[in-house]
Amino acid sequence: MSRHHEGITGRGRARTAASDEDVLARLREIVGAENVLVDEDKVEPYAADAVKEKFPPEAVLLPRTTAEVASILKLANERRFPVTARGGGVGYTGGAVPVEGGVVIGTDRMNRIREINADDLYVVTEPGVTTYALQQAVEAEGVFYPPDPASYKTSFIGGNIAENAGGIRSAKYGVTKHYVIGLEVVTPTGEVIRTGGLTSKNVVGFDLTGLICGSEGMLGIITEATLRLLPLPETTRTVRATFKTMAEACACVPRFNRARVTPVAIEVLDRNAIAAVETEFAFGFGADAGALLLVSVDGHASEVERDALICERVVRDGGGFDVMRSETREEEERLWDVRRAISPALKKFGTMKFNEDVVVPRSRVPELVARIEEIGKLHDTFVVNFGHAGDGNIHVNFMCDRDDPEAMRRARAAVRDTFAFSVELGGTISGEHGIGYVKAPYLDMALGAATIDAMKSIKRALDPNGILNPGKMFL
Numbered sequence: 337m338s339r340h341h342e343g344i345t346g347r348g349r350a351r352t353a354a355s356d357e358d359v360l361a362r363l364r365e366i367v368g369a370e371n372v373l374v375d376e377d378k379v380e381p382y383a384a385d386a387v388k389e390k391f392p393p394e395a396v397l398l399p400r401t402t403a404e405v406a407s408i409l410k411l412a413n414e415r416r417f418p419v420t421a422r423g424g425g426v427g428y429t430g431g432a433v434p435v436e437g438g439v440v441i442g443t444d445r446m447n448r449i450r451e452i453n454a455d456d457l458y459v460v461t462e463p464g465v466t467t468y469a470l471q472q473a474v475e476a477e478g479v480f481y482p483p484d485p486a487s488y489k490t491s492f493i494g495g496n497i498a499e500n501a502g503g504i505r506s507a508k509y510g511v512t513k514h515y516v517i518g519l520e521v522v523t524p525t526g527e528v529i530r531t532g533g534l535t536s537k538n539v540v541g542f543d544l545t546g547l548i549c550g551s552e553g554m555l556g557i558i559t560e561a562t563l564r565l566l567p568l569p570e571t572t573r574t575v576r577a578t579f580k581t582m583a584e585a586c587a588c589v590p591r592f593n594r595a596r597v598t599p600v601a602i603e604v605l606d607r608n609a610i611a612a613v614e615t616e617f618a619f620g621f622g623a624d625a626g627a628l629l630l631v632s633v634d635g636h637a638s639e640v641e642r643d644a645l646i647c648e649r650v651v652r653d654g655g656g657f658d659v660m661r662s663e664t665r666e667e668e669e670r671l672w673d674v675r676r677a678i679s680p681a682l683k684k685f686g687t688m689k690f691n692e693d694v695v696v697p698r699s700r701v702p703e704l705v706a707r708i709e710e711i712g713k714l715h716d717t718f719v720v721n722f723g724h725a726g727d728g729n730i731h732v733n734f735m736c737d738r739d740d741p742e743a744m745r746r747a748r749a750a751v752r753d754t755f756a757f758s759v760e761l762g763g764t765i766s767g768e769h770g771i772g773y774v775k776a777p778y779l780d781m782a783l784g785a786a787t788i789d790a791m792k793s794i795k796r797a798l799d800p801n802g803i804l805n806p807g808k809m810f811l
């Protein structure tokens with residue numbers, strides 16, 4: 337039986353059930369019977385992502401080749417059932433879950449790295465390789481793949497491209513789209529197309545590579561990616577300092593650049609984030625710690641030593657106290673422990689965390705954080721802010737209890753106010769996590785009607801039958 341989930345978008349449509357026996361028989365012919373999962377306990381692991389809301393698929397398909405993916409999509413168009421691609425399943429906006437039923441294509445078996453070319457600085461990979469495995473493989477060849485979402489041990493390259501994932505190193509190196517130079521994609525109607533190529537320069541035709549990056553699995557299924565690499569930096573160093581206020585800490589950000597240093601990472605924690613990690617893990621921060629700044633530099637050893645000293649001077653001149661500068665890899669790891677401690681520390685503040693990732697021009701971060709504190713008070717909701725001061729992308733965490741509907745309502749109101757203020761500051765509602773179904777109700781706060789219509793036209797042109805990942809992004 338088909339399970340249609342009309343609750344999320346109200347758009348559930350009558351479809352041919354993917355679980356009809358004749359459809360399942362065709363799917364077994366395409367990918368092999370052992371790669372079609374239908375039992376409840378087998379599909380369960382594919383029912384949710386990091387949002388943790390469950391939408392069990394009618395079947396999970398585990399193809400190995402591009403041709404198999406293309407055949408699945410052709411059948412889906414013929415019999416009209418939804419298809420949703422899945423990578424590591426650690427998205428934060430429900431992108432990989434089949435909210436309108438149908439099948440999930442798990443890319444777990446498409447996990448080979450096909451070529452690492454350290455001379456021409458590219459890697460060709462299938463989509464089901466984890467970000468971490470790819471980083472390790474290229475680093476073993478002396479080259480570097482910079483995008484580093486915090487989920488890197490479990491997220492897949494396909495999911496990173498579909499979400500245009502960022503990370504701590506984006507202050508210097510940018511985000512996933514800056515490294516994707518070529519793709520093989522199965523379109524929603526089952527055609528196989530190639531975009532870009534092996535070269536970082538390529539201006540032939542429309543930039544379909546750019547279109548697919550960040551398209552949240554709605555415009556095609558990525559079956560191969562060519563990613564640009566860089567020489568591997570020799571070493572890194574970190575400076576950590578506390579400040580009385582977020583404004584003082586954030587004011588250092590442009591000063592690093594004016595001192596001709598481009599830090600690889602600039603992270604900030606607000607007063608509540610510091611208090612949370614202090615309560616749980618006793619790092620030794622005093623009551624006067626109103627903000628914490630972590631700044632790292634990378635490159636050749638001699639440059640890195642010099643740049644770390646410059647960063648130390650900048651933070652001291654900017655009012656930083658309890659300043660620490662790492663001299664070894666171990667010391668550096670210890671300085672970063674505080675950042676890693678935030679997520680576990682937050683658990684005691686509620687069973688539900690509205691984890692938003694708004695982004696504003698980086699000079700506006702202090703205003704943003706100050707207003708979010710007011711918004712938290714207005715809606716009687718505890719809020720913790722931390723994140724990427726280097727690119728203005730702040731992780732805002734409104735904490736409450738899942739079982740308390742009134743607290744959940746207040747937290748949702750706080751989220752909406754935060755989105756509105758981020759847009760007012762010239763920013764937007766998501767810098768990393770995307771829209772999926774979770775943020776679909778807010779899309780029109782960030783984009784005008786004509787822009788949304790243009791996006792819908794592209795979706796309709798590529799997916800006339802609404803097969804691929806329906807129920808996402810657009811209400």
Ligand SMILES: Cc1cc2nc3c(=O)[nH]c(=O)nc-3n(C[C@H](O)[C@H](O)[C@H](O)COP(=O)(O)OP(=O)(O)OC[C@H]3O[C@@H](n4cnc5c(N)ncnc54)[C@H](O)[C@@H]3O)c2cc1C
Pocket residue numbers: 385386420421422423424425426427428430431432443463484485486487490491492493494495496497498499500501502503504552553554556557558559768769805
């Ligand atoms: C603890 C934690 C930390 C995180 N930290 C970060 C962070 O620092 N930066 C950041 O950007 N995000 C972060 N995220 C969010 C998330 O991990 C990223 O969005 C990541 O890119 C998702 O990858 P995934 O493989 O899990 O994708 P999934 O969740 O499986 O899928 C995400 C989307 O991609 C689509 N998709 C997957 N594979 C393909 C494919 N082959 N072709 C086409 N579409 C596909 C899916 O349909 C879905 O829409 C974090 C999440 C968690 C839980």
